[in-house]
Amino acid sequence: MAELLQYVANGLVSGGIYAIVAIGFITIYNVSKVINMAQGEFLMLGGMITVTFISMNIPYAGAVILAILLVTALGILIQKYIIANAKNANPISLIILTIGVSTLIRGVASLLWGKDPFALPPLTSNDPVSFGGITVAQQSIWVILSVLLILFGLWYLMDKTMLGKKINACSVNTLAARLMGISPVKMTMLSFAISAATGAVAGIVIAPLSVTSYDIGALLGIKGFAAVILGGLGNPIGATVAGFLLGLLESLGAGYVSSGLKDAIAFLILIAALLIKPSGLFGERSVGKGGL
């Protein structure tokens, strides 16, 4: 029983990260119909930049804030100078383009930081806390708290503020939004900024749990996308639930089946989900087999 609870606890922690990555995908997709394959790279950069700033003796909080700002700026630049300028942007071109972005970032990161993994000190102490027979790292609690905070923040932004309503308007009908004086260009840029910032936060809070290195982005990105598909493309709540579910299944599978297959589990679930219900578990809004 304690074993099961332990796996559940671990699963919720990684699941929370997948949920944030998934929301990042959807934030961009809903406004611009682009799936940004470089989403995982935002997480990698968040962690790596923070490590660098801390090694430059900048205080923890300052390093975190600077890293988030830098990654957000990069997200905006990518949108403004690369994605927005793509000609004949059909889905295949956009996939290849954003794969190019992700490959480029990964290559530059390997040049800047080398291929060795880095460890980020945990936010609070290294001592694990235990309750009810399960032991979790203190950092895991920070991860869960940040995930909840990000999810709440995004919900508040999207549902309760004027800015969120503008973003929503663009995702419902770009032309109508434009006629109402909303700039879809600005909203697209904003969606990239949001997804880069949340990705950076996720990358920073998870870095002390596992090590971070130049190439963690691809794996995290595709697992986040698995959550997107599982939850239904375009549906943030579905993606959140699916993210946690994926984390749980992965943790249970690694615990009870084989730890070596841990990374394959998410992909097997992704393919199974595509076969059984391409529109996702909660996918009313997505097109599933059609269009995109």
Added chain:
Amino acid sequence: MESKYRNFSKKSIPYALLVLLAPFILTDDYYHSVMVVAGMHAIVVLGLCLVMGLAGQISLGQAAFWGIGAYTSAVLTTKYGIPPIAGLVAAAIIPGLFAFVLARAIAGLQGYYLAMATLAFGYIVQIGIGEWESVTGGANGIIGIPPIGFFGESELGMYYLVWGIVTVLLIFSLNLVHSRVGRAYRAIHKSEIAATSMGVNVRQFKLSAFVVGGMFAGISGGLYAHYMGILDPQPFGLHESILFITMVVIGGMTNVWGALIGTIIIEVIREVLIALSHVIPELKGDIDTIVYGAILILIMMFMPEGLVPRIRAVYAKSKASKRDVQPKPERGEVA
């Protein structure tokens, strides 16, 4: 009406001369091994070109078929002692079967869904190869894979074998593109709905494109296994799949010759980077990754149709302006 295979006959002479004479122009053993590997890559890329350019289906897991082919032949020859040639045949069939099953499962998917499904497939295969220790040797891999022994075991013999296969598959691809089947593929690429309404069995054609692409990659993998003599799971991941995508994209996705030229361009760039890294040791990181990424971005931003169709369009335009005739439309062209 010219001959059906006009595109091959016109370009085949310089191509044949180049392939035959290349080992005598660059005589160094090192260059021979580079050209052998380039030929193996070209085989995968030709298959990927049929999948992506002709049928319009994205595959981000092509390295997985390459790996399945390599391991099929390696396992059969080392563990069961079958001759390498039979291993090569199996290296075409087994990945073809994998592609068939995968494509049957995901043939209804498009765009992002298909991209992610193939990407996930690639990861699963690479992880599976690493974990299935009793057969694949896990991370330690397989050693002592017998060479094919074509013209002895010389580098030159391997070169002619590989490029002979490239040539056969090139002719096959060009004929396919210009056949009735090729027209059906192009129709699917443009509009699946229109193609369906014209009586094209879209599902079946997509399936066959994946199978042919998988078989090409498998053959190449088999050759790779026997050429290297040792295998481990490392080369069969995302990095390699992206390499293949870059090769297809730079030359021109919809263009068989473009795929071949794209492969050679990237191989040359790789060699230049290796040479540079000897001069500037700081360039040791994944400098090639940076280059692939930049190429993918620049091509998709400025000439999504690729180099070869673009150059041809510019050439046709300049010729037409001399004659003061409008150029023929070049959109969606093949060959």
